[in-house]
Amino acid sequence: MRPGELLGSGRSADVYAFGPGRVLRRYRDGFDATGEADLMARLAAHGYPVPEVHRGAEPTPADLVLERLTGPTMAEALFSGAEPPERAGATLARLLRDLHALPGRIVHLDLHPENVLLTPRGPVVIDWRNAEVGPPGLDDAMTALILAEAAVGPYPLAERVLPALLDGADATLPDHLDEARARRAANPTLSAEEVARLATAVSLIHRLFTGEPQISL
Structure with a gap:
């Protein structure tokens, strides 16, 4: 066919x-x-x-x-106003926790609103190409960093998603931000402009997670 x-x-x-x-x-x-x-x-x-x-x-x-699933992506629902940012952040945190509770230490490493479909049966996670075995804190850090990149770039709405995500995140998330940043910087699909925003994005996560800014050079 x-x-x-x-x-x-x-x-x-x-x-x-x-x-x-x-x-x-x-x-x-x-x-x-x-x-x-x-x-x-x-x-x-x-x-x-x-x-x-x-x-x-x-x-x-x-x-x-x-x-074939029906329903918008979480990103589409956020931008249309159908999905409150706080609920989106809590949903992402829950999806990550549920994944990390399964046998095998699988991490998605690209779990963000464009990779979650809001279907009649609930949120469904797509695009598992980057998945591997790894620590939960790295997975949470990758999701937070992708959202923070969007927040300090063209999609400031993403900053309103971050607090609920971070509230449910693994406590070791800050320990994995350097690796998350390096992985994002090495992603060939990112533009030079997106890579340049990573330092500001990391600082935003530190401010929201710990209450103190950290400038990454």
Whole structure:
């Protein structure tokens, strides 16, 4: 079966209609999605909210065939006013805690409002390409840093999401901010302008988390 209508595009992948009730997510760089599909199937078996994976229907290894979900992204709901920032932050914190409570020490490392769909069955987490085994504090730091980048850049609304996220975050989050910043800086999909905002974003997190600013040079 060939992919149908293009439904959306992210920084690294495109999503197409793919028959009744399904979508095909294709990485533009040819990244092999087999491991991501395996992980999502394991998470679903533990009851974690991910899209259902349809194995064996993938045209290429760079493809994921997933259930077609309905509902806006958390980011869309925030900007439309349908999702209060405080509730969004609390939801992100809960999704991270629930993930870290599962066996295997899996961390998402890219869990932010554009990667959460607000569906009739509740929030569903997508885009597991960056997932690996690691400490919860790093996962929380990555989410906080992505939000802080947005807050000190073109989306100041994101700052209102951060307090509730940080209230529910792992206590070791500040210890992992340097690594989170280095990972973000090395991300090839970030623009030079976005990388330049990282120091200010880290300082914002320190101010909100500890009450004291820290300037990262």
